[in-house]
Amino acid sequence: MDDTKILPTPDSRTARVTGEEALAMHAEGRPGKLEIRLTKPLVTARDLSLAYSPGVAEPCLHIARDPALAYDYTSKGNFVAVISNGTAVLGLGNLGALASKPVMEGKVALFKRFADVDGIDLCLDTEDVDAFVNCVRYLGPSFGGINLEDIKAPECFIIEQRLRELLDIPVFHDDQHGTAIVAAAGLINAAHLTGRDLKKTRLVINGAGAAAVACAELLKAMGMRPENVIMCDTKGVVYRGRTEGMNQWKSAHAVDTNARTLTQALEGADCFFGLSAKGAVTQDMVRAMAPAPIIFAMANPDPEITPDEAKAARPDCIIATGRSDYPNQVNNVLGFPFIFRGALDVRASTINEAMKIAAANALALLAREDVPEEVAGAGAGRALRFGPEYIIPNAFDPRLIARVSPAVAKAAMESGVARKPIPDLARYARDLAGRLDATASALEAIAEAVRANPKRVVFAEGEEEKTIRAAIAFRHAGYGTPVLIGREDRVHAVAATLGIPLPDGIEIHNARLSTSNIRYAEALYAKRQRDGFLMRDCQRLVNQDRNVFAACMVAAGDADAMVTGSTRSYSAALEGITMAIDPLPRSVLFGLSLIVTRRSGTVLVADTAIHERPDAATLAEIARQSAVAARRLGLHPRVAFLSFSTFGDPKGVIPGSVRDAVKLLDKTGVDFEHDGEMAADVALNPTLRETLYPFCRLTGPANVLIMPGLYAAHILTRAIPQLTSATVIGPLLLGLSRPAQIVPMQAGVNQVLDVACLAAHAAIAR
Ligand SMILES: NC(=O)C1=CN([C@@H]2O[C@H](COP(=O)(O)OP(=O)(O)OC[C@H]3O[C@@H](n4cnc5c(N)ncnc54)[C@H](OP(=O)(O)O)[C@@H]3O)[C@@H](O)[C@H]2O)C=CC1
Ligand SMILES: CC(=O)C(=O)O
Ligand SMILES: [Mg+2]
Structure with a gap:
């Protein structure tokens, strides 16, 4: 078998990755997904x-x-x-x-x-x-x-x-109990939405193995009637008196019924749980179910029936799968991390029924709550609101840890299996909420928003291998239509050497042959004729400079955003972009980098791209725009103006402008924490402030660092990935009237993809 064909050919709406991409991810760098790090x-x-x-x-x-x-x-x-x-x-x-x-x-x-x-x-x-x-x-x-x-x-x-x-x-078989807990949570909500009482709900479970038996047990413990739960396996219905392929665990769930096949069992059933294998259920079978049927096709990686097939046969159904690329992912990933977190934190000796039911209820309740903006897709995505398409929280919902784990810990304490009870559960929940990096969730929410609002993004360096790979991944990720600028034959030749066919939905535009050239050149001339550019200069730029051509496309509204930078220096790429795209009125054009650390979460750094020696007004504006970006990334901004000195010691020229920037912000009355000037360690480590600078207004470690000059910003962001395990994303270009991003020349495929996604997101937010 050709290993790269294990996953189906993606279609732009559902599938997110190909087998080839999955293999490449596992093989890249240090093979596999794990390493061990020292804590001392x-x-x-x-x-x-x-x-x-x-x-x-x-x-x-x-x-x-x-x-x-x-x-x-x-x-x-x-x-x-x-x-x-x-x-x-x-x-x-x-x-x-x-x-x-x-x-x-x-x-x-x-x-x-x-x-x-x-x-x-x-x-x-x-x-x-x-x-x-x-x-x-x-x-x-x-x-x-x-x-x-x-x-x-x-x-x-x-x-x-x-x-x-x-x-x-605790010894916990995830496929049994993790699955049962999450499926029970989903069922509680699906039953609620369809007006069903669990006591009267008729359930058919296909599969009579680990997951199926545990689901049946938990649901019966939660009130379902044993006679209303029919289990099937490869031999058909598990009925009382059956001898073939039986064991004591199946026997415990055998029922008196005349049904012998899954088809017969599903006639009039309210609910179907698939815990068996790909394609085990047909459209005819779900057609025979009761009105508004609940269908959880949970086999991985491919469900018993796809949501598209189920919906086509039964538009009134609520459908869930175990996959992350359809709505309603009923998967034990929503259970085991948070259940163990709670169990470990009270040093539980076991995970008992009370803890499982507490986890299921906490999950079910969370789905009914209002979904915060950063979870719902950074304010621009498909609305996540409790309903048939959202019966269970998303795995990236940052609230999960603070809801499920305390519920499990509480149940452990109440049922007497906690060896180290937690005295203040509310405080525990607050501590848990701060334990994860909000940005990671926010970035996923941004990706989700883009999937819900796909965009046309121009990849200016369309003949480059890296760009082509990123454009294909962009398409597969469901982010929209990638537009490659390059010669069609060259793009196809590079794709062929990579062994990757270009999927449908990728456009290729040859700048020289484009029918839009004249329109772009005229628009550029109108903009630049008083800056020393003749019409023929503009024609030559549009024909020959792919960054200018791409920027003209975006400026004309023919594309939503652009990404470049793999082959040209930052300043050359920027020159091409700003030739055609204007800055935002009353804003500053600058670079914002994200330093994603394992220990301290994400820290934003600005300006990392444009202003060599910013004056006080520029610094203040950079801080204001950075705080807005921080909020969009799910952070509560704490802005520190950095320098070599802290609150006037030692004295010097640069701290003066930094201090003036702080005063400017104070005067205009902004709604985010800010202070300075201060040294980087003082900004990042509040304990250093406690005795020497108790008056400092930051309430925690700074998460937005405003740099005094480009040299310092560059040194910091270039040194960090070499010296630490942190990842630096960016610089992201902020302050343009239309989204355009420049990746560093050394950026890898994933970084180009991430930046293209962020550019697409900026186009939604416009
Ligand atoms: N979404 C989620 O979170 C989870 C999903 N799952 C999925 O559930 C499935 C089962 O996993 P698990 O319980 O661990 O595995 P087991 O091997 O313990 O059980 C598999 C069961 O499925 C039955 N089965 C297999 N193929 C068919 C078929 N075509 N029709 C009817 N029954 C069939 C087997 O029948 P027999 O007894 O006759 O051999 C057996 O009872 C897998 O697809 C797995 O991915 C599992 C855990 C979590
Ligand atoms: C999700 C999971 O654990 C499984 O499919 O086996
Ligand atoms: Mg499993």
């Missing part, structure tokens, strides 16, 4: 003596006397093992331990990304239950919890049960 310095001999021999003996001896101290002296309390033997990898079947590793690394990545839980993937090469249990039981001391994953039924039931008995930490 290991630089000097003293560090070594403390962290390792002899110092390390001390915590060892303490833990030997009191095992609970392992939570204080080691990573145990925030460390989860994701363990699989690869016998039920998603819905792909038994792929074995090694082939399950990408999924397990993915689960670890999701733990970290969504709930700051550290994890490690352990792929056990055995299908023997005893061997599996023995292996895991002896690993227990290292971890605060065990997340079992993609182990097929019925072995998974025995493995989980035995490990729960053997270990004093």
Whole structure:
């Protein structure tokens, strides 16, 4: 089989990635998705003596006397093992331990990304239950919890049960309970929307394995009647008295019914849960369901029936899948990160039914709340409002951690399994809300907004390999129509050498042959005739300079935004753009860079592109526009004006203009925190301010740094990626009347794509 064909050919509306892109992402740089980082310095001999021999003996001896101290002296309390033997990898079947590793690394990545839980993937090469249990039981001391994953039924039931008995930490089979919790939350809301009472709702579950059995159990515990839940597997309906392909877990859910096939079971059913395999349900089957049927086709990566097929057959249905590229993603990613966060924080000995039900209710309630702007698509996306297309929160909703984890922790405390109760749950929820980087969620919301409002974005350097790759990814991501500027034959030749066919919906424009040339040249001439440009100069620029041509397209409204920069210096690209696109009235044109750090979230830095020595008025305006951008990125702006001096010490020329900028903002009365001048460490570390500068008005670490000059901004943003693991995005060009962005020449494909997406978003916000 050709591996790159595993994922279907994308269509611009639904699919977001191709198999080729997925493989490239996994192979890029350090292969895989994980690395381990140190939390303590290991630089000097003293560090070594403390962290390792002899110092390390001390915590060892303490833990030997009191095992609970392992939570204080080691990573145990925030460390989860994701363990699989690869016998039920998603819905792909038994792929074995090694082939399950990408999924397990993915689960670890999701733990970290969504709930700051550290994890490690352990792929056990055995299908023997005893061997599996023995292996895991002896690993227990290292971890605060065990997340079992993609182990097929019925072995998974025995493995989980035995490990729960053997270990004093939570053991949680995600495919069973994570899935059941999230599906229950979705069902609570779908039932509410369709006016159903769970006690009377008739449910058919296709699949009688790990996920299916756990869903049936949880829903029955929540009030569904056993006789109203019919389970099917590869042999058909699991009816009472059936002997073929049975086990005790299926028998527990066998019902008295005449139905023998899924088709028969679905006749008149209110609700369908697919926890089986791709394409297991037909349009005819869902046509036979009750009015306003609820269809959760949860098989991964491909559902039992696609939303398009289901909606075509039953326009009145509520449909959910396990995928992130359709509305209503019912996937255990909404569960396990937050459930473990809550369980770990109270040092729970187990995850019990009360904790599961609390998580399901918290998820269901969150979906009914107003969706904040930064979640709904940065104010410009498809409205996310509780309804048939939004029955469950989005995985990127930053409120999840502060809602689900405290609910789980509270239930653990109330049900007596918390070994370290949290005295102030409201404060805990507030602390959790600040634990994740708001920008990461905001960037995803921006991408979502662009998907909902696709744009035409010009990629000026259309013959470049990097640009072509980014344009294809732009198309696949559903961001809109990429317009490549270049010669058609050259663009196709480069794409052919890459082995990637250009998907439908990508446009190629040859500047020299374009029918719009005259129109663009005339518009440019009208703009520039008093700046020393003749008509023939403008014609030559439009014909020969792709940045000018692209900028003319955007200025004329033939495209919404443009991106360039891969082949020309920043100043040359900027000159081409500003030739045709005017600055925004009463604004300053400047560069804003995003430094995305793992420890301190995202910090914005300005001006990183234009003004070598900005005066006070320019600095003040840059601060104002940066604060607006910060809010758009989900940050509460705390703006620090940086210098080599802090509040007048030592004295010098540059701090003077910086101080005047602060005074200017004070005078105009802006609505964001700002102060300065101050040194970078004072800005970023509030404890340094406590004793020496208690009067400083910033209420926390600065997240917008206004630089005194371009030299300092450049040095900072160029040094950071070389010295640290932080990522720098930008500089983003702000202050133009139409969106145009310049990527640094050394930018990779993903950065070009991200910047194109941000440019498209700016076009929505205009
Ligand atoms: N959206 C989500 O969050 C999650 C989705 N899932 C999905 O659920 C599915 C099952 O996973 P899991 O329970 O872990 O796997 P298991 O191997 O434990 O169970 C699979 C079950 O599906 C049944 N099955 C397989 N193919 C068909 C078919 N064509 N028609 C009817 N039944 C079928 C099997 O029947 P038999 O017993 O006869 O072999 C078995 O009962 C996978 O697609 C997985 O991706 C799982 C967890 C989470
Ligand atoms: C989502 C998941 O865990 C699965 O499909 O197996
Ligand atoms: Mg799974």
